[in-house]
Amino acid sequence: MGNETGRFKRSDRLLDSRDFVRVLRQGRRRSDSDVVVISALCRKNDNQPKDLRGSGRDGSRIGITASRKIGCAVVRNRFKRRVRAWFRVRRVELSEDRDFVVIARRSGAALSYNQLDRQLSRLTGLAYES
Template sequence: MRKAYRVKREAEFQKVFHNGKSTANRQFIVYVLTKEKQEHFRVGISVGKKIGNAVVRNSVKRKIRQSLTELKNELKSDKDFIVIARVPAAKMTTKEVKKSLSHVLKLAKMLN
């Protein structure tokens, strides 16, 4: 995921948290904020210490990023969103992460 596709700053994260709508399933929580006149979506990924040590957290982030890259063409472009991983995400395969993530993104009306 290129830098232009990422929500990086703390202020941007907080804006999405406070003003966005949240949707969740057992593995992920997604906060979505609509931003008019934006060329493409932007995503922030948060994996807390409850998930596991650094190796496990980075593995979960890689799986989420891979899934989002595969779903890139289906995602709506005028949105900023944050993906928060829950504890069960640590034991999932890449295929299961993609399935669960696409499920929660459909619930959040992020997919075309």
């Protein structure tokens, strides 16, 4: 895929557990019955490899958690694929200085992509176009 909106690069993901913990502790939590979104300001970290450092990134990052409570591996992976697809499409609209953690709730596993798009856009503060 040649265009930047179609890629989900390593630098787009929250990879380190310290980053997850930082977002969970310092972030702003918004939720509804299906999904929780926590966002926090990005932290510049010079200890990371150059491709993952703040200066090497060109936007926000996302981390996704889906526990076994929401369903089997197929269901969890489908939810995560849909969230990653949403992030690839909406990444250019998101604030570039934020890291996001998306947490699935039980009812979130049953959402279609369009429903998930609408909810994540609302919870991250994006204006949703019908």
